[in-house]
Amino acid sequence: MGLGPGESSVPSFLAKSGLINDSFSLCYNEDDSGRMFFGDQGPTVQQSTSFLPLDGLYSTYIIGVESCCIGNSCLKMTSFKAQVDSGTSFTFLPGHVYGAIAEEFDQQVNGSRSSFEGSPWEYCYVPSLQELPKVPSLTLMFQQNNSFVVYDPVFVFYGNQGVIGFCLAIQPTEGDMGTIGQNFMTGYRLVFDRENKKLAWSRSNCQDLSLGKRMPLSPNETSSNPLPTDEQQRTNGRAVAPAVAGRAPRKPSAASSRMISSCWEHWHCYLFLLFQLVSAFY
Numbered sequence: 001m002g003l004g005p006g007e008s009s010v011p012s013f014l015a016k017s018g019l020i021n022d023s024f025s026l027c028y029n030e031d032d033s034g035r036m037f038f039g040d041q042g043p044t045v046q047q048s049t050s051f052l053p054l055d056g057l058y059s060t061y062i063i064g065v066e067s068c069c070i071g072n073s074c075l076k077m078t079s080f081k082a083q084v085d086s087g088t089s090f091t092f093l094p095g096h097v098y099g100a101i102a103e104e105f106d107q108q109v110n111g112s113r114s115s116f117e118g119s120p121w122e123y124c125y126v127p128s129l130q131e132l133p134k135v136p137s138l139t140l141m142f143q144q145n146n147s148f149v150v151y152d153p154v155f156v157f158y159g160n161q162g163v164i165g166f167c168l169a170i171q172p173t174e175g176d177m178g179t180i181g182q183n184f185m186t187g188y189r190l191v192f193d194r195e196n197k198k199l200a201w202s203r204s205n206c207q208d209l210s211l212g213k214r215m216p217l218s219p220n221e222t223s224s225n226p227l228p229t230d231e232q233q234r235t236n237g238r239a240v241a242p243a244v245a246g247r248a249p250r251k252p253s254a255a256s257s258r259m260i261s262s263c264w265e266h267w268h269c270y271l272f273l274l275f276q277l278v279s280a281f282y
Helices: 010-016 095-108 267-279
Strands: 023-028 034-038 047-050 062-065 067-070 073-075 080-084 091-094 112-114 124-126 138-141 147-150 154-159 162-168 170-173 177-180 188-193 198-203 233-235 238-240 243-245
Touching: 010 034, 047 062, 062 177, 067 095, 073 095, 080 091, 091 095, 095 162, 095 170, 170 177
Parallel strands: 080 177, 091 170
Antiparallel strands: 023 034, 023 188, 034 243, 047 198, 062 080, 067 073, 067 138, 091 177, 112 124, 124 162, 138 147, 154 162, 188 198, 233 238
16 A cells, blocks of 8 residues: 555556556655645656666666755766665665765855764764754756755754754665655655656746645546546546645744655545545546
8 A cells, every 4th residue: 555656556556546647746845744645647848867777677766866066066976776766754875875965065065064962874964053954956867857855855954043053964874775855856746657658857946736626536538637636536526625734833942853755655535535535437
């Protein structure tokens, strides 16, 4: 039970039932809220990259990164494969890629190296003022010059008076396979197009999805605008509300600034969501 390519996942169940296109999208807003749309294939203008097989099978969502850039500095020998996993809070990169990115980030960032109790990250900083300084972006480059820009690749620690520090929110992992977690997905509408075996993305605040016209759930329906509506999605005259994640405070205290797993990691959340979706059709 989940969002993976397996036959028992929610998207697979809905697609095989003929209720949606074999695709879904996730959108994470800057305020830590999020939305999920089943059957969504994204807007007309979006960037994309193909999914890669693992041992000859498309058993998970894996992409191939050609190179990485910090700010305007693109780094050599930083290609790697990564699993795109919305159930993982933060991002993990192969050791050699992590090292190159962290060293370049450290050279460009404006802050003094420090450490914070309970932080799993190595490259942490204290700003000169009690506000977050401008930090360099992290760009993942793909084939055909497609790029995915992470504008704030940091986790911020707050105190009573404001920002007390921040860390580069990436950790090294063994092997040559990384994991792209939720923190890299913020500010994007990510489309997991399972039918065409590709990941697509476009910048979004998640609220602008309400500006589009109705997006049909059924593959047999057609629409000139693929954007999902904020109010509802319909098929056969019945409405299915999009899944909306709960909001979390953007400025946690230093004591509560810990790695918090998403509700989507847990199978019972998927089961509840599946029950809600199926009950709308019967």
